[in-house]
Amino acid sequence: MTDKRFPLTIKIFLGLYLAVSAFALAVALWNPSGASLSALYLVLVAIPWTFVLGWITDALELDSYWFNMGFLTAGILVNALLLYGLGRLIRRIGK
Numbered sequence: 001m002t003d004k005r006f007p008l009t010i011k012i013f014l015g016l017y018l019a020v021s022a023f024a025l026a027v028a029l030w031n032p033s034g035a036s037l038s039a040l041y042l043v044l045v046a047i048p049w050t051f052v053l054g055w056i057t058d059a060l061e062l063d064s065y066w067f068n069m070g071f072l073t074a075g076i077l078v079n080a081l082l083l084y085g086l087g088r089l090i091r092r093i094g095k
Helices: 008-030 040-045 049-060 065-093
Strands: none
Touching: 008 040, 008 065, 040 065, 049 065
16 A cells, blocks of 8 residues: 655655745845845745846846845745655655
């Protein structure tokens, strides 16, 4: 009999990733103009989309705090969807 449930390790990892991401976003939004390193955790959690953001801002010569925050938040959501897709793939292979 095969296990059709979503893998527990992916559930735990996805939950931890989303919790750390929410914390990083809260820290970055808490002090948008004060500390220049307030978004450091958000940048680290959103890798590899952080590098794409660097290319986009250089190409378009953008220097908008809210554009960067939106793009990094979207990157976090894409990473979470990729983790979810990995869990579904593991479950499908296990059938």
